[in-house]
Amino acid sequence: MKLKQIVQATMAVTALIAATAQVQAAEVEVLHYWTSGGEAKSVAELKKMMEAKGVTWKDFAVAGGGGENAMTALKARVIAGSAPTAAQIKGPSIQEWGKEGVLANIDAAASEGKWDANLPKVVSNIMKYQGHYVAAPVNVHRVNWLWVNPEVLKKAGAKAPGNWDEFFDAADKIKKAGMIAIAHGGQPWQDATVFESVALGVGGADFYKKAIVQLDQASLTGPTMIKTFDTLAKIKTYIDKDAAGRDWNLATAMVINGKAGMQFMGDWAKGEFTAAGKVAGKDFLCLAAPGTDKAFTFNIDSLTMFKVKDDQQKSQLTLASAVMSPEFQEVFNLNKGSIPARAGVSRAKFDSCALKSMDDMDATSKSGGLVPSFAHGMAIDSAKAGAIQDVIAKFMNSTMTSQAAVQALAKAAKAK
Numbered sequence: 001m002k003l004k005q006i007v008q009a010t011m012a013v014t015a016l017i018a019a020t021a022q023v024q025a026a027e028v029e030v031l032h033y034w035t036s037g038g039e040a041k042s043v044a045e046l047k048k049m050m051e052a053k054g055v056t057w058k059d060f061a062v063a064g065g066g067g068e069n070a071m072t073a074l075k076a077r078v079i080a081g082s083a084p085t086a087a088q089i090k091g092p093s094i095q096e097w098g099k100e101g102v103l104a105n106i107d108a109a110a111s112e113g114k115w116d117a118n119l120p121k122v123v124s125n126i127m128k129y130q131g132h133y134v135a136a137p138v139n140v141h142r143v144n145w146l147w148v149n150p151e152v153l154k155k156a157g158a159k160a161p162g163n164w165d166e167f168f169d170a171a172d173k174i175k176k177a178g179m180i181a182i183a184h185g186g187q188p189w190q191d192a193t194v195f196e197s198v199a200l201g202v203g204g205a206d207f208y209k210k211a212i213v214q215l216d217q218a219s220l221t222g223p224t225m226i227k228t229f230d231t232l233a234k235i236k237t238y239i240d241k242d243a244a245g246r247d248w249n250l251a252t253a254m255v256i257n258g259k260a261g262m263q264f265m266g267d268w269a270k271g272e273f274t275a276a277g278k279v280a281g282k283d284f285l286c287l288a289a290p291g292t293d294k295a296f297t298f299n300i301d302s303l304t305m306f307k308v309k310d311d312q313q314k315s316q317l318t319l320a321s322a323v324m325s326p327e328f329q330e331v332f333n334l335n336k337g338s339i340p341a342r343a344g345v346s347r348a349k350f351d352s353c354a355l356k357s358m359d360d361m362d363a364t365s366k367s368g369g370l371v372p373s374f375a376h377g378m379a380i381d382s383a384k385a386g387a388i389q390d391v392i393a394k395f396m397n398s399t400m401t402s403q404a405a406v407q408a409l410a411k412a413a414k415a416k
Contacts, residue, residue, distance in 0.1 A: 027312070028319045029058040030303065031077070032088040033070040034336075036249040038271020042335040049322050055315045060084055064247070066189035067377070078102055083306035085316050089135065091126060091378035094304050098129030104305040104313070105132045109320040118324075118342040120365060123300060126378075135304040136323040137341035139333050142357045143266040143297040143373040144197045147252065147273075148285040152179055152261040160285055164201065164231065167262075167290045171238045174261040181238035183260035185246035188393040192375035194235065194264045195392045199228045201291030205369040208295070212374045215384065215413040221406045229395060229402035236396060244397075255284070264289060266299055266376065270337030270353055279351075286353035288360075295369040296360050299376035300341060387412035 028050060034043045047057040062070035067088070074087050083102060097103055110116070110133040116124060119137065127135045146167075148160055153170065156177040161167035171181035184190060200208045203224040211219035219225065240260075243251075252272040254260035263269060273284050280286060288295075303323055308316055322328055329340035334349055339357050347355060364370040372378035374385060391408045394400055400408075 026054055026315050027056040027058055028085040028315050029060055030086050030088075030319075031060040031062065031070060031074055031084045032303075033062050033064070033067045034088070035061050035063040036247075036268075036272065037275040038335050038337060039268065041275065042271070042332045045331045045335065046322065046328060049325075049328055050319060053318055053322070055318055066187065066248075068189075078306070083308075085308055085312065086303040086305050086319060088301060089304040090300060090302060090376065091372065092381050093377055094126065094135050094302070095129060096382065097304060098134060102306055103129060103134040104307045104316060105134065106136070106305050106317060106320045107133050109133070109136070109317045109324070113321055113324050115324060115342075118344060122298075122365065122370065123341050126300060127302060133320075135302040136320045138301040138303060138323055139329070139336060139338035140341050140357075140361060141266045141268060141299040141301065141338045141373075141376070142360070143193060143299050143376060144200055144289045144292045144295065145265065145267055145269070145353075146197075146287045146289045147255055147263045147265060147269050148287060149255050149258055149261055150283075150285055152255075152258055155179070156261065158261075160287060161290055162287075162293075164290045168234065170261065175238060179258075180240045180254065180260035181262065182235060183251040183254040183263040184239045184243045185248050185251045186239075186244040186396070187246070187248075188389045189375055190248055190251075190265075191392050191396045192389045193266065195228070195232060196297060196373060196375045197264050197289035197292060198231050198235070199225070200295050200297060200371070201289050202228045202231055204291075205295045205364075205371055208371050213372060213379045215380065217410050217413070220410040220413055225406045225409065226402045229405045232392075232395065233402065266373075267337045267339075267353065267357060271335055272337075274335070274337065274351075280353045281351075286356065293360075294364070294367065295371060296357075296364040297371055297373040298361070299373040299378055301338070384413060384415045387415035 034040060050057045062073045077083055089097060123137050127133055127137055152174060153160060156173040158170035158173040161170050174181040199212060207224050210216045211225060248265060249272050251263055252269045255263050256273060256276050256278060278284050305316055305320060324342060326345045329342055329345050333340050339354050374380060388409060391405060391412050395405045
């Protein structure tokens with residue numbers, strides 16, 4: 001073979017290797033904990049969209065623990081120097097990762113998609129680190145919901161509750177009728193979910209902000225917080241003895257199947273009702289948790305982008321743009337039970353629960369009743385949130401008094 005032919009052959013092989021590398025580079029690895037029925041369907045839609053754009057989806061799903069297991073896996077990957085393209089991270093944790101210097105700047109996708117104009121400021125602020133977009137919001141969840149099976153209420157001769165007195169009246173009747181009044185999973189994050197809705201319902205949005213977001217010591221130990229724990233202690237008496245360790249979606253299934261009457265849970269629970277073929281307003285009711293109809297605790301899921309090699313940046317920006325597209329925001333939230341994070345998504349296919357959530361978010365963002373969910377990592381840093389969650393879990397699983405709980409709560413709020 002002549003030298004010229006050898007050079008040409010070598011160049012052809014080099015070009016082929018480069019082309020193959022480019023094809024391989026068109027890949028995104030996404031770490032998430034969307035593993036239940038409605039959630040898994042939502043992720044499958046994003047995978048489909050990415051593959052239609054010629055980008056391979058590498059799934060890194062980590063189930064359980066309200067995301068705790070996923071965060072443990074993420075830390076191990078980042079420390080090992082092999083961060084995924086994107087990971088499901090929320091709230092103040094995005095800032096914590098930003099400080100580590102490991103997040104990618106995705107302003108190019110944000111600028112092209114006019115994110116600043118299409119996102120409420122409360123949402124866009126969370127997605128930025130030092131003024132630059134590092135995460136793409138997938139949705140907005142409302143946490144302060146009470147899910148109710150109307151058939152169970154009917155059998156028990158109870159009515160849908162609008163306040164705490166009506167709630168406990170309904171719970172008494174359901175229990176007397178031989179059914180479980182409150183479906184619950186005894187996991188720390190689920191205990192915290194109930195706690196924050198009770199605190200909001202007992203004290204109102206201003207108290208919630210002062211005590212749970214600003215961690216004001218006087219509010220944490222005052223009479224309103226004692227009343228919050230007293231109410232929580234009463235709720236405990238309506239939870240069945242098998243609740244320990246139960247996953248949230250199995251608790252939702254108890255309401256769906258008519259074994260239980262009510263569940264405190266964010267609107268991802270609606271994804272389970274929908275996946276089971278149930279119709280909002282007919283087969284199940286979505287009510288604001290007692291006393292919280294003028295407030296909205298938000299939990300925003302987002303995909304936070306990690307620094308990747310140069311040849312993977314294009315795929316990463318494609319992923320960020322796909323997440324924020326009206327098409328994906330519609331289909332994801334229809335499956336997930338949440339509402340779109342961005343403006344410009346058609347309301348036509350959304351059910352009555354979602355429409356109420358959209359309207360209430362709009363109203364509370366004007367009234368000051370829109371507050372971040374503490375239980376879902378939106379309100380305070382992870383160390384303090386973890387310490388407070390431990391106090392709530394201890395209260396739910398012991399004979400701890402309300403007075404002892406508020407003192408422990410105030411101490412936990414000072415955690416470093």
